[in-house]
Amino acid sequence: xxxxxxxxxxxxxxxxxxxxxxxxxxxxxxxxxxxxxxxxxxxxxxxxxxxxxxxxxxxxxxxxxxxxxxxxxxxxxxxxxxxxxxxxxxxxxxxxxxxxxxxxxxxxxxxxxxxxxxxxxxxxxxxxxxxxxxxxxxxxxxxxxxxxxxxxxxxxxxxxxxxxxxxxxxxxxxxxxxxxxxxxxxxxxxxxxxxxxxxxxxxxxxxxxxxxxxxxxxxxxxxxxxxxxxxxxxxxxxxxxxxxxxxxxxxxxxxxxxxxxxxxxxxxxxxxxxxxxxxxxxxxxxxxxxxxxxxxxxxxxxxxxxxxxxxxxxxxxxxxxxxxxxxxxxxxxxxxxxxxxxxxxxxxxxxxxxxxxxxxxxxxxxxxxxxxxxxxxxxxxxxxxxxxxxxxxxxxxxxxxxxxxxxxxxxxxxxxxxxxxxxxxxxxxxxxxxxxxxxxxxxxxxxxxxxxxxxxxxxxxxxxxxxxxxxxxxxxxxxxxxxxxxxxxxxxxxxxxxxxxxxxxxxxxxxxxxxxxxxxxxxxxxxxxxxxxxxxxxxxxxxxxxxxxxxxxxxxxxxxxxxxxx
Amino acid sequence: xxxxxxxxxxxxxxxxxxxxxxxxxxxxxxxxxxxxxxxxxxxxxxxxxxxxxxxxxxxxxxxxxxxxxxxxxxxxxxxxxxxxxxxxxxxxxxxxxxxxxxxxxxxxxxxxxxxxxxxxxxxxxxxxxxxxxxxxxxxxxxxxxxxxxxxxxxxxxxxxxxxxxxxxxxxxxxxxxxxxxxxxxxxxxxxxxxxxxxxxxxxxxxxxxxxxxxxxxxxxxxxxxxxxxxxxxxxxxxxxxxxxxxxxxxxxxxxxxxxxxxxxxxxxxxxxxxxxxxxxxxxxxxxxxxxxxxxxxxxxxxxxxxxxxxxxxx
Numbered sequence: 001x002x003x004x005x006x007x008x009x010x011x012x013x014x015x016x017x018x019x020x021x022x023x024x025x026x027x028x029x030x031x032x033x034x035x036x037x038x039x040x041x042x043x044x045x046x047x048x049x050x051x052x053x054x055x056x057x058x059x060x061x062x063x064x065x066x067x068x069x070x071x072x073x074x075x076x077x078x079x080x081x082x083x084x085x086x087x088x089x090x091x092x093x094x095x096x097x098x099x100x101x102x103x104x105x106x107x108x109x110x111x112x113x114x115x116x117x118x119x120x121x122x123x124x125x126x127x128x129x130x131x132x133x134x135x136x137x138x139x140x141x142x143x144x145x146x147x148x149x150x151x152x153x154x155x156x157x158x159x160x161x162x163x164x165x166x167x168x169x170x171x172x173x174x175x176x177x178x179x180x181x182x183x184x185x186x187x188x189x190x191x192x193x194x195x196x197x198x199x200x201x202x203x204x205x206x207x208x209x210x211x212x213x214x215x216x217x218x219x220x221x222x223x224x225x226x227x228x229x230x231x232x233x234x235x236x237x238x239x240x241x242x243x244x245x246x247x248x249x250x251x252x253x254x255x256x257x258x259x260x261x262x263x264x265x266x267x268x269x270x271x272x273x274x275x276x277x278x279x280x281x282x283x284x285x286x287x288x289x290x291x292x293x294x295x296x297x298x299x300x301x302x303x304x305x306x307x308x309x310x311x312x313x314x315x316x317x318x319x320x321x322x323x324x325x326x327x328x329x330x331x332x333x334x335x336x337x338x339x340x341x342x343x344x345x346x347x348x349x350x351x352x353x354x355x356x357x358x359x360x361x362x363x364x365x366x367x368x369x370x371x372x373x374x375x376x377x378x379x380x381x382x383x384x385x386x387x388x389x390x391x392x393x394x395x396x397x398x399x400x401x402x403x404x405x406x407x408x409x410x411x412x413x414x415x416x417x418x419x420x421x422x423x424x425x426x427x428x429x430x431x432x433x434x435x436x437x438x439x440x441x442x443x444x445x446x447x448x449x450x451x452x453x454x455x456x457x458x459x460x461x462x463x464x465x466x467x468x469x470x471x472x473x474x475x476x477x478x479x480x481x482x483x484x485x486x487x488x489x490x491x492x493x494x495x496x497x498x499x500x501x502x503x504x505x506x507x508x509x510x511x512x513x514x515x516x517x518x519x520x521x522x523x524x525x526x527x528x529x530x531x532x533x534x535x536x537x538x539x540x541x542x543x544x545x546x547x548x549x550x551x552x553x554x555x556x557x558x559x560x561x562x563x564x565x566x
Numbered sequence: 567x568x569x570x571x572x573x574x575x576x577x578x579x580x581x582x583x584x585x586x587x588x589x590x591x592x593x594x595x596x597x598x599x600x601x602x603x604x605x606x607x608x609x610x611x612x613x614x615x616x617x618x619x620x621x622x623x624x625x626x627x628x629x630x631x632x633x634x635x636x637x638x639x640x641x642x643x644x645x646x647x648x649x650x651x652x653x654x655x656x657x658x659x660x661x662x663x664x665x666x667x668x669x670x671x672x673x674x675x676x677x678x679x680x681x682x683x684x685x686x687x688x689x690x691x692x693x694x695x696x697x698x699x700x701x702x703x704x705x706x707x708x709x710x711x712x713x714x715x716x717x718x719x720x721x722x723x724x725x726x727x728x729x730x731x732x733x734x735x736x737x738x739x740x741x742x743x744x745x746x747x748x749x750x751x752x753x754x755x756x757x758x759x760x761x762x763x764x765x766x767x768x769x770x771x772x773x774x775x776x777x778x779x780x781x782x783x784x785x786x787x788x789x790x791x792x793x794x795x796x797x798x799x800x801x802x803x804x805x806x807x808x809x810x811x812x813x814x815x816x817x818x819x820x821x822x823x824x825x826x827x828x829x830x831x832x833x834x835x836x837x838x839x840x841x842x843x844x845x846x847x848x849x850x851x852x853x854x855x856x857x858x859x860x861x862x863x864x865x866x867x868x869x870x871x872x873x874x875x876x877x878x879x880x
Contacts, residue, residue, distance in 0.1 A: 074784060076780065076783060076784060099789075103786050103787075103788065103789075104786060105786070106783065106784055106785065106786035107784060107785035107786035107787075108786055111784065111785075112784045114777060114780065114781065114784075116777055119776065119777040119778060120777050120778055120780075120781045121778055121781065122778045122781075122782065122796050122800065123778070123800070123874070123875070123876060124796075124799050124800055124873065124874060124875065126875075133782075133785065133787065133791075133795075134785045134786075137785060137786050137787050137788075137791075138786060169875040169876070171875075171876050182781065185781075185785065186784075
């Protein structure tokens with residue numbers, strides 16, 4: 001390997017030995033973006049190889065340049081970008097191709113699967129038509145032959161009824177089915193290189209596990225090289241042969257998956273790996289909650305319906321759901337998309353009307369309170385949403401955002417308000433100087449800290465956190481979760497933590513509630529649910545989470561596959 | 567599809583009832599007695615009330631209203647006070663030029679604007695994009711009557727290429743008929759064109775940012791295919807809405823342009839009838855125009871269903 005770039009400390013493992021034939025050689029690849037007349041480096045002097053039949057993972061946090069460097073291979077970067085360096089596909093230079101040459105390459109020799117399957121297909125054409133388009137763009141083929149091939153592809157990607165899927169429109173399919181269609185489209189011309197750009201990130205874990213299995217099978221079947229771009233170490237451990245670790249546009253480390261996970265050389269890689277929450281890794285933890293007092297949050301037989309809209313009938317989002325959370329207790333609500341977990345969170349805040357049952361916060365039934373009394377109770381509830389950027393007013397200073405609840409509640413104003421806000425900033429470990437800054441000057445993790453400071457401003461007795469870390473990078477997430485745990489221990493508020501990420505839940509929760517299609521499946525202390533699940537659904541959910549350890553994940557995967565067979 | 571159409575047709579009935587009522591009220595509550603206008607300045611009060619009685623205008627308002635509604639549902643729009651013919655035949659004899667001008671204006675607007683909008687969107691930020699947007703802003707800012715006068719001055723008076731005003735029926739030869747319509751249609755269509763350019767551009771830009779366009783590019787589809795097969799088709803729904811709604815603007819615009827170019831169309835019929843307080847003609851024509859507008863938008867809704875499977879299958 002050509003490793004003369006001494007500045008980028010690259011530690012390379014022995015090259016992947018499948019049959020030793022190179023599919024892709026990337027040399028000194030740089031990508032720059034133009035912004036306000038300045039060129040900003042997104043990726044600098046990248047050097048890596050991908051062999052035929054190999055799965056190479058490129059990992060890194062947001063802004064590491066992993067995605068833009070991969071899009072550079074396809075010439076799919078926005079117009080304000082320029083690239084330099086050499087890219088060789090099967091020994092043939094493609095880095096200097098013009099637009100037409102790149103176009104002939106795309107889909108035929110390098111294909112790509114993107115993150116959001118639900119929006120990746122044109123809504124106005126049937127799935128079959130779109131696959132046929134992918135085939136006929138590059139092959140001179142009759143319509144009926146292309147149709148045959150499309151049906152064959154749908155079969156290969158494991159869609160149960162190819163004929164039916166062929167005639168379906170994208171909106172009639174689920175996310176997992178759409179992603180299979182996108183993969184079918186991508187492999188339609190037997191590409192030399194298949195790029196999977198966060199291809200499973202938007203999917204539920206059980207669906208993700210299926211798509212990862214599919215990619216594993218395809219690698220054997222097609223003998224293509226697969227470039228796996230992801231931030232999820234579990235996915236890497238599950239699938240990759242070798243790993244490229246990127247940070248701020250540079251390659252930090254290259255190695256075999258075994259080597260990276262067991263024996264990472266670079267501090268950054270070690271840091272990144274230690275930040276990844278591992279399901280089942282934390283030790284058994286005793287937690288004593290005083291259950292004598294009245295619960296902070298009590299839900300009894302709650303049913304929530306979404307009313308009839310147009311032709312779609314009434315949708316029962318939550319059915320007969322009961323839950324108590326006491327002071328000092330952190331209860332996690334887990335489930336896949338559509339399970340009703342967010343709806344429950346909204347009902348607790350009084351944002352969604354309930355059809356029957358009772359929701360009471362601190363002993364007050366939310367749906368029987370008058371407006372003024374409801375306002376008083378709401379002051380006792382703090383809220384943290386998923387996306388910190390959209391939950392902060394971009395035109396308000398950080399200090400104003402945090403101080404707003406105090407001001408509205410009439411707790412303090414002027415000097416006293418400012419000093420209270422500074423205390424809150426300190427509590428979430430942000431410098432006091434952030435008081436006068438605007439949200440766009442802060443990183444995602446810092447913004448989420450501001451949101452939690454604001455949620456805690458009125459010393460709430462109940463905190464509802466809806467997927468508070470899923471928009472954050474792992475290293476940021478780790479620090480945020482630590483902070484949340486600490487705050488909860490100090491302030492002893494009750495917390496309803498809504499998440500799809502079982503590893504995060506394992507780290508935090510005292511009790512876990514598993515939801516499926518609006519119904520409670522299983523409930524109990526963390527260890528009972530996550531380590532000793534009784535319900536098959538919970539077991540399936542847990543085994544679908546890829547472990548960030550290649551050996552453990554192999555065992556996990558084999559066990560899962562075996563259990564699915566029986 | 568049949569169900570979709572039937573539902574859509576049913577939903578137009580309440581709209582029509584509201585329109586019938588509003589049209590009736592506006593006309594009957596505006597001051598000015600038709601009898602006084604018909605009989606002239608020298609008429610005595612007796613003569614006026616006699617004529618009012620003959621015309622049925624002295625009956626209580628609700629009675630007139632229900633009589634008119636009943637007539638409308640029987641397909642009878644009444645008879646003109648002045649023209650000596652039924653309202654229906656008055657409309658039929660004036661519809662030709664208006665229809666021709668409106669169609670021609672719409673064709674001019676669509677054929678110029680949509681390609682320009684696509685071109686501007688695909689070359690966003692370039693000189694051609696900025697110039698197209700600038701010209702379209704100008705087009706939206708110039709009222710069609712002013713543009714009509716300019717056009718008549720340049721092409722009619724100075725250059726003498728086209729007649730300044732007037733109208734010849736189609737029976738006098740296609741070119742003869744056509745040359746009288748050109749200036750009015752251009753005047754009327756240019757404002758619509760400006761609106762369509764901007765709508766097409768913004769709608770295209772919106773679609774070109776979508777994930778599925780990136781997927782299509784990643785498949786290696788030629789840029790032309792990306793634009794026309796995928797982007798334009800997805801962008802066409804909002805464009806279609808604007809085109810459908812512009813029909814209303816075309817008709818109101820026709821009232822003005824027909825007056826400028828002295829073309830005997832529906833616009834002129836309405837203006838004359840208002841001056842003459844010819845109530846049945848005003849009511850009938852306004853109702854007819856409303857009906858045409860609803861009909862065009864019904865077609866637009868059906869086209870939605872044709873273009874977008876999500877609308878069709880819902």
